[in-house]
Amino acid sequence: MKRLVMFLFASLTGAGLFAVNPEVNFTAKLFPQDAKVFLDGRELEVRAKTEETRTFRIPRGYQELVLRAEGYCDKTVRLTVSEDLYLEEKLERSDSRLVLAGETLSGHQPKSVIFTRDGKRLVVPVLGEKGVDIIPFDGLAPKRRITLTPPDKNNCGYVEPALIRGRNEIWVSQMETGQVHILRGDDPEYLESVSTGGRWPKVITISPDEKTAFVSNWNSLDVSVIDVESRKLLRRIPVSGIPRGMAVTADGKYLYVCIYSTGNVDKIDLANFKIVKNIAFGRGAARHIVLDDAGGLGYVSDMATGRVTSFTLADEKIQKRVWAGYNLNTLAISSDGRFLFVSSRGINNARTYLTKGPDFGKVTVIEAAQMKVVDWTWGRNQPTGLTLSPDNRYMVFTDFLDANVEVYDISGLWESGRSLSDF
Numbered sequence: 001m002k003r004l005v006m007f008l009f010a011s012l013t014g015a016g017l018f019a020v021n022p023e024v025n026f027t028a029k030l031f032p033q034d035a036k037v038f039l040d041g042r043e044l045e046v047r048a049k050t051e052e053t054r055t056f057r058i059p060r061g062y063q064e065l066v067l068r069a070e071g072y073c074d075k076t077v078r079l080t081v082s083e084d085l086y087l088e089e090k091l092e093r094s095d096s097r098l099v100l101a102g103e104t105l106s107g108h109q110p111k112s113v114i115f116t117r118d119g120k121r122l123v124v125p126v127l128g129e130k131g132v133d134i135i136p137f138d139g140l141a142p143k144r145r146i147t148l149t150p151p152d153k154n155n156c157g158y159v160e161p162a163l164i165r166g167r168n169e170i171w172v173s174q175m176e177t178g179q180v181h182i183l184r185g186d187d188p189e190y191l192e193s194v195s196t197g198g199r200w201p202k203v204i205t206i207s208p209d210e211k212t213a214f215v216s217n218w219n220s221l222d223v224s225v226i227d228v229e230s231r232k233l234l235r236r237i238p239v240s241g242i243p244r245g246m247a248v249t250a251d252g253k254y255l256y257v258c259i260y261s262t263g264n265v266d267k268i269d270l271a272n273f274k275i276v277k278n279i280a281f282g283r284g285a286a287r288h289i290v291l292d293d294a295g296g297l298g299y300v301s302d303m304a305t306g307r308v309t310s311f312t313l314a315d316e317k318i319q320k321r322v323w324a325g326y327n328l329n330t331l332a333i334s335s336d337g338r339f340l341f342v343s344s345r346g347i348n349n350a351r352t353y354l355t356k357g358p359d360f361g362k363v364t365v366i367e368a369a370q371m372k373v374v375d376w377t378w379g380r381n382q383p384t385g386l387t388l389s390p391d392n393r394y395m396v397f398t399d400f401l402d403a404n405v406e407v408y409d410i411s412g413l414w415e416s417g418r419s420l421s422d423f
Contacts, residue, residue, distance in 0.1 A: 022059055023057045023058060024057070024058060024082075024085060025056075025057065025085070026056045026065075026085050027053050027054070027056075027084070027087070028088075029053045029088045030054070030087075030088075030089055030090070030091075031089075031360045031378050034069060035068065035069040037056055038065065038066040044057075044058070045057075052359075058081060059081070060082055062078075062079070063078075063080075064079075065079065068091075071093060072091035073091060075091055075092075077089065088360075088380070090378040090379075090380065091378075096375055096376070097410065098363075098377045099409040100377075101394065102407045103405060104135065105403055105404055106135070106405050107145065108128030108403050109129075110125070110126050110127075110133070110384070110398035110399070110400060111160065111385055111398070112124070112330070112384070113385040113386070113387050113397065114161040114387050115137070115163075116163075116186045116187075116188065117163060117168055117186055118186040119389055120136065120137055121137060121186065121187065121188070123170055123183070125158035125159055125160065125173075127158060127400075129158075130147050130156055131145055131147040131148040131149065132145070132148065132172055132183075134188055135405065137407075146188060146189070148172070148174070155176040157175035158173070158175075159172075159174065159202050160172070160173050160202060161173075161204070162205065162206050163206075164228060167228070168185055169182055169183065171183075171204050171213060172204075173203070175201060178195060178196050178197070178200070179193045179194060179195055179196065179201070180194045180196060180204060181193045192231065194231045194233070195233065196215045196233065197224055198219075198220040198223075198224050198236060199217055199220040200218035201215045201217050202218050202244055203243075203244060203246050205246040205247060207252050207270075208250055208252050209252060211227070211229065212226070212228060212234075214246055217236070217243065218243065221238065221242060222239060223236065223239060223255070225237065235273060237268060237273050237275075239257050239266050239268075240266050240275065241259040241260065241264075242259065243266075244258045244286065244287050244288065245286070245288035245289045246258065247289045247290060247298065250291070250293035251293075253271070254268065256289055256298060258287055258300060259278075260303070261285070263281050263285055263302055265278070265286055266278055267279060267316065277316060279311065281300060281302070281318065283304075284304040284307075285302055285305075287302065287328060287329060288331040288342075290331045290333045290340070291313065292337040292368065295337045297310050297311065297312060297337075298310070298312075298313055299340055300331075303327050306323050306327070306344070307328075308322055308324050308331070308366060310371055320370075321371070322366055322373060324342050324366060325342070325346070325361070325364055326344055326348075326361075327348060327382075328344050329384050330387075330397075332386050332395070335392055336392075338369070339365055339366065339367060341363060341364070341366075341395055341410075342364050342366065343362075343379070343386045343397050344362045345361045345382040345384060346359045346360055346361035346382065346383075354401075355401075356381045356382075360378050360379055360380055361378075361379045361381070361382050361399075362377065363383055363386065363408075365410075374413075380401075380402045381400070381401035381402045383398065383400070383406075384397070384398050385397060385398035386398075392410070392411075392414075393409065394407055394408065394409060395407070396408075
């Protein structure tokens with residue numbers, strides 16, 4: 001995996017004549033928020049401060065700023081300054097086992113991410129544009145866009161992908177049209193589209209034998225069942241509220257469906273497609289679910305409460321809960337079942353979550369056996385989509401409001417001789 005040169009989320013504002021004023025305002029939203037800014041070895045004085053930002057004065061021209069905070073790695077920011085400058089930047093924790101390997105820009109509002117079967121590319125559905133981005137994993141460039149919306153249409157709303165390994169296909173849901181689009185191959189190309197029959201499809205889950213696809217429909221409160229080979233809609237299963245994340249047990253007998261509007265989980269018997277149990281997790285907004293069939297446990301993230309909850313697959317008994325951040329989104333589990341990874345969007349903007357909030361989000365690592373947070377890293381504005389590489393060496397997540405994709409080397413979590421500290 002090649003390291004990339006750091007890029008900045010910066011915008012130039014204001015104007016002024018160099019001859020009149022040799023300095024400009026440098027306003028920064030930094031994480032951690034107590035990070036200090038140095039220029040030529042001198043700490044810059046804070047001239048103004050808000051809840052989110054601090055403003056400094058810096059000279060025009062080429063400058064090298066050093067961002068520094070205790071417990072974090074220094075970061076050097078190189079700028080050619082001509083006007084007032086706004087910067088958003090984060091530092092990496094010096095004691096974390098999550099090591100930033102690279103990041104790259106994506107299309108507007110990257111909602112999710114998945115690896116192709118061979119692990120050589122990332123597929124990123126973009127909610128605010130007309131298709132998916134295909135990003136080479138080695139170097140993260142050059143990327144290309146597969147446009148799935150017809151030229152005469154303006155529909156966007158691409159949400160979640162699912163890999164069908166045996167067929168070498170990736171299925172992608174689109175809210176605005178109620179469709180699932182099918183891509184072929186490790187270097188994806190468009191094949192065809194299938195109607196879900198529902199409204200605002202979100203998550204796609206594939207049965208263990210890869211014969212059936214399940215699609216949760218947000219607005220029609222049901223789950224579409226699609227035959228993978230024939231591409232035919234077989235039925236729609238009504239559920240007890242707004243469905244989001246789903247998972248099928250390894251034996252193919254049961255489908256668990258997160259109910260976002262209640263915080264509970266429906267258990268569906270796939271022999272008759274009936275709800276056989278509504279598992280009470282307490283009031284919340286259940287968003288995503290992953291299963292560790294070998295360990296006999298399931299895990300659910302809740303956006304409203306910020307908690308991840310474990311439960312037994314044998315009798316659906318709640319086991320443990322751990323708070324992992326504000327506005328939890330996607331869960332991923334390592335193939336050995338040891339670690340859970342969960343993205344947290346951070347605190348929402350008071351007006352709308354579609355505007356940047358007061359802080360960056362995080363990705364948190366939970367040791368599953370103890371349900372204890374053992375590591376974390378800052379993301380940028382609203383980490384949302386999350387996936388692990390096939391070999392579990394890398395974690396990839398999307399920053400929804402920054403049109404950004406980040407890659408972390410997580411292999412240090414398994415290094416012998418390194419203890420997992422409390423956080």
